[in-house]
Amino acid sequence: MQTKNSTVRSPSAVRNALSRFRRFRGGGLMEYPYVQALADHKWSIALVAMAFLLGRAMILEQLSPFALAYFAVIYYLRRELLLWTSFSLLAGNLLAVQPQIGHIAVQLGVFYLIQQALGRYDRTELSHAPMIVFISSFSVRLFSYMVNGNLTWFSLMMTSIESVLGFVLTLIFIQALPVFTLKKKNTQLRNEEIICLIILLGSVMTGTVGWLIGPVSVEHVLSRYLILLFALVGGAPLGASVGVVTGLILSLADIHAVQQMSLLAFAGLLAGLLKEGKKAAVSIGLMLGASILSVYIGSQDEVLVSTLESGTAVLLLFLTPKSLISLIAKFVPGTQENLKSQYEYAKKVREITAGRVEQFSEVFRQLAGSFKHFGIDGQEVRKDEEMGHFMNSIADRSCTSCWKREKCWETNFFQTYKFMTDMMTSIEENPGFSKEDIPVSWTRICVKSEAVMDIMKQQYDLYKHDRHWRKQINDSRHLVAEQLSGVSQVMQDLAMEIKREGQEMHIQEEQIRLALEKLGLSIHTIDIVSLEEGNVEIEIVHQYTKGFDECRKIIAPLLSDIMGENIVVKSEQYSDRKDGCYRVVFGSAKEFDVETGIAAAAKGGALLSGDSYSAAELGNGKFAVALSDGMGNGERAKMESSAALAILRQLLQTGMEEKLAIKSVNSVLALRSSDEVFATIDMALVDLYSAKTTFLKIGSSPSFIKRGGEVIPVSANNLPVGILQDIDIDLVSVQLKPGDILFMLTDGIYDAPGPAVNKELWMKRMIQEIEAETPQEIADCLLEKVVRYHHGDIYDDMTVVVAKIEKFRPEWSTIRWPGVSRIERPKTVS
Template identity: 45%
Template sequence: MEKAERNLIEPLTEVHLNDAKLDATKWISNIQVKMEDILWRRGLVLALVGFLLGRALILSQLAPFGLPFFAAVYFIRRDRAPIVLIGLVAGGLTVQISNGVVLFAACFLLMLLHKIKSPGREDRFKTMSIYVFTALWLVNMAEHYILHRNLQLYDGMMMTVEAGLAMILTLIFIQCIPLLAVRMKTQSLKTEEVVSIIILLASVMTGTIGWTIYDLSIEHVLSRYLVLVFAMAGGAAIGSTVGVVTGLIFSLASITSLYQMSLLAFSGLLGGLLKDGRKIGVAFGLIIATLLIGLYGEGSNNIMITFYESLASVALFMLTPASIIEKVAKHIPGTVEYANEQQLYMRKVRDVTAQRVAQFSNVFAALSDSFSQINDNGRHEDEEKELDYFLSNVTEKTCQLCFKKEQCWSKNFSTTYDDMREIMYELNENNGQVSRKTMTEFNKYCTRGQKVVDAISQELTFYQANQKLKQQVKESRKLVADQLKGVSAVMDDFAKEIQRERLNHHYQEEQILEAIQDFGLDVSHVEIYSLEQGNIDIEMSIPNCQGRGESEKLIAPMLSDILSENIIVHLEECADYPGGNCHVVFRSAKKYTVETGVAHAAKGGGLVSGDSFTTMEIGWGKYAVAISDGMGNGERAHFESTETLQLLQKFLMSGIEEKIAIKSVNSVLSLRTTDEIFSTLDLAMIDLQDAKAKFLKICSIPSFIKRGDKIIKIESSNLPMGIIQEFDVDVVSEQLKAGDLLVLMSDGIFEAPKHVENFEFWMKRKLREIKTDDPQEVADLILEEVIRTRGDIDDDMTIVTAKISHNTPKWATIPVRSLKKRAQ
């Protein structure tokens, strides 16, 4: 019983705990949102920064920080300018009343100058900084004249220096205001912007000079805390930069703080180098720097105060949430968080692009379906309406003035309608002729029989032309539908390809670089784009090999051993000048290769053949072999067959599936001309990874596969291309093997031998008798045998042979792993 109760209570307890966690998370999230609303949206952060900048001084008398900050806010977020002005004046009043008055007067004069002449769009930053210089210099001159009634050279120089610093700070603060005036900055920061933010933060902390808690200087605690945060977020370079900038500004504010620059810079350097130890490592770097620089800077008397200040900074640093440091790191170029943020942004762009491409694919698919739909249900009704319209035209010409009109159409409508329809069908099917029997029967019924037949014959001409036009429209619509379907498929594949995320292969790149360099080769750069089996893609930069072939002979064999796959040099571009680098692309070698041979002859030994052929690698690991035979001979047949293969090649290279590509080519050929010019097509698509072959034959004669002494016939039946629009492409699939010889030929080869009853048996016997397996020799021998047997060349002859072989690498692999083991 107790066990059952415990089993019942435990899930309920877990549910309550989960609910409590969710409530706590929501509560914290609500507080965070409210705090951000108060601090960022209402401008309290800007007011606080303004207050501290209003207190900041250089050499205890120059105040160049306040007016540039107001100018930057007034220029970018004018709605926040009043609260910033209040913060600046309040900060200045805490130092001296005159400081607050001078800040207010300078801000007022700046707004007046801006009102008199607003800066142009191109030089607005430069103009605003000049306004700051002018306003601050004039106000300082007026204050000095009112208080002292005389002006020394030193006073003028100091005023000019202060105004010049304010002018420079204006350009710096303008880059920082967007970070403080909005809730979140989505775009990444430039290096200049990062430095500008550091200068702003250091300037703000200058306003805390003189504040102490239990003899601990607030500015020292905050400056070291700032260095710790940036060292943790950005590493040694950013940490030391923050230390140098912050220490420099502190030393300008107070000469007694000069040694702080060394302490902060050394702390940032050590903390950044120890950032792999997380917060403890960075804090340890500050403690070590404090002990070393503290003794050097102020001796042993104040070492304890300095040490306690560092401990206070470490305490604040330990209490800082990791999420805040991660947000800072996201904006610093070169950090892992920055790279991840960039990758996340690129992933979003990629997903949006893929989504848009997929939407376009769906649009094209919908358009294709719309063009493909044929209203079969209403086809019969349309045919009836067309027939009624046809007979009404005939009746208007023949029966309108006939005295038997009432009897024929009112009393015997069905009989008259059926007889005239029967005459129409006979005229249509018998080339304008009507049988004697039908004519005799119709003359008995109609007094104007011959006139009606002539009218039907005349109207039939227009009817047939109309039907042909409708058929062409239908075929055009089908062509558009097939094209849209093919484009939709290509775009869908492209969307899927976009969404395939490129992985970061930094570890593998380092391994490959180390292995090649340990072998003694100098490789400066390795970039891996894909490590997918069968689709490896690697780029390298190596010193100019000067034609020695190091990439093919050494690096590719080493990569083959490292990746356990045959790697070849796909592209090599060498520098034309001494000392340059060679850019080399390595990719996976295909498992199979295709070696082709071609032999052809034109009719009568002419120069122009009606046959055309092509052998090409179309990408995606596929190889195409095709023959097209144009109808007849000569230039027109050659043009048709060549055009067929060119169109097919373009469709296949675009990635459209083979059947759709062939149908599209057929549609183009059938619609572009009314002449009876047709062509055949014999296409073999070979996959170089698994040697599977697809044969698509359009009115072509059989093809053969020679496998040792075995001959395999490949055949299919289709009408020639261009005769009809709608036809099905028969696809014959066959698994090829290494050593197979594929033979494609035109009808001039297959049907040429005289006194041969069975062409297929004769061709198989000739292929079996050939002892060589060289594809070019086989093609030449077959063509020669056919011409000798025929005695002449009475038709265009073309034969294409393709031998399938295993892809044997030219160079053996170099066992990198075993070499590394021996070295160890």
């Protein structure tokens, strides 16, 4: 039985109603077109609403500098809202305590006319806006006082103050309004922009002066809500700053609100100090600060009203969605949200960069394939086709006018072709072939055998030159293909390195900071570049004390204990900051150290040797010891050997594979000059983590490894670079041990005993007799022994490079500090 007013709803209708409610609660409200339109224009609506409040805002109930300054900035940033902004400013002024709609309207009109006049000469710039505001405000006010006959010193002073305030407010709004107008906003605001934004919001709140909801003042509620919001986001400094600025602006609008400045500043400070407790703790801090000062400043009724206003602001804070708080926090430097947004932006840039590098790598790979394919096609020209073209050219020049042409090339074709082939073979084997060498059998076949021979010799010279340059072109194409392939591989490795997922490491940075501050060190900034095991890189800016080496004696040992591996000082330089700070880079220590010594002497005791040497860390965990001997002696040999080493070192530092780097150097030296110039290359690449050493020996003398009393030779049979286009490269890998001494020699030392002596045995004996300890002393002793062997004569350039492998030993032991735990390394995903 149903009553008259009751209705029956079907299950489907109930489900539809529930789905609409869920959409409304979960954001489905955006599906409605009007709501979507409002969301799309939310910033425009906010700007127009701010214009209404700024039009109503006044200072000392006489001055209204906000309207014209706001109108001027909107003119440049959002000109499509200019008409709506004008109406909103005038409408707001109608509701002011003392409306001045006439003055404001005329000021807006004068400003607009000046801008239109400047626009005709293309002189409209945002930097001109403050001065135009000053001129418009001052001229309109001055003209009004002169027409009304009220021009006095006081009115002139107030006009000047209003114009100057308009000038300053324009500068402030230029900094603050882009936060609301720009579609692509910065991920971080500067401190100046934050202060300008606070001044703008405080000016907007001035438009609510005089609005009451019962005993509660709207501007007091909004100012405390603003303090709660920024204190929750930025902590005590930002909360106190907002309180001071907001209180100052409100006191200018209402002279009776001077005490609000100290109240809001103290409340903002207490609220910011309790930031870590989230909304509840920040609210308690505000209410506590406001209540304490209200007791001293006002009566009992005023304390109750102040508490009610604070409670209303707290209620608004709890009703504020987290998304809005996170949005504000993204723009405030130092917040977690700001760091996260910067990390996400950097990650996006890293992914885009890696994609672009991969595209370039693919382009270079395709180009390398094209050059290789083209070169192969050029080399696959068949011999019979070349021979056919060769024979045709000879026949065209010698047989066209011959009376036996048809008989030779039609009746006796095979006999004539064999005659031509035999003649070409004879000329190829003996370029000085003459008419006296022509067999009698040829004269019987051809009546113009001498003329054919002369033409064939000329064509053969052209054919030989053509083959030579074709080979040069093919070799160049092959070199370009190999270089492009190597560049493609290097770029692919770079893209993989870029794509390696980074980690936010502010937690580890704070852990290191706390550990160092416990030791009493003054640390300014800590930036962790990498925490990968074996590849740690940390930059620390700290106060430097002259006479003390805190970096190596305190910071590095403490970091070694925290990281669980040996950390050393990589570099140290004076910071750009002018406060006596140093920027120090700490990194992982290698497992092995390489100490080198070099001794050299030029031929005949000259100043310039044709040998070049190099010993340097490549930056990828490898140490390179290299030696090169240029052809001959003197400056030209020095240029060739140094060029070979410089090119090879740079290619290896880019990450290029060793064999390809050697081939590239060989091709460059072979193509750079038509002269016969070449250079030997002897390089040892020592892995500083495992001591595994790779030898690259191109035409060089054998190297030797002294291990205790044993001497081990290392040799390879290859021609020097720059002679042949294609060379076979043999890489010799040897596992070195701590205490091993590596000797690398040029032929001036290796060939010193002469051809009658077993050079390898002689060199082993010389090395075994050396009792020096340091690499430099060893190199000097070996060179001195060789020179003494020849009684002081130096018959060739001599160079010896000695490298000693030692286990790394830190200068200082690690520091174990109570309460400091091992750092947690982020897991890197490749």
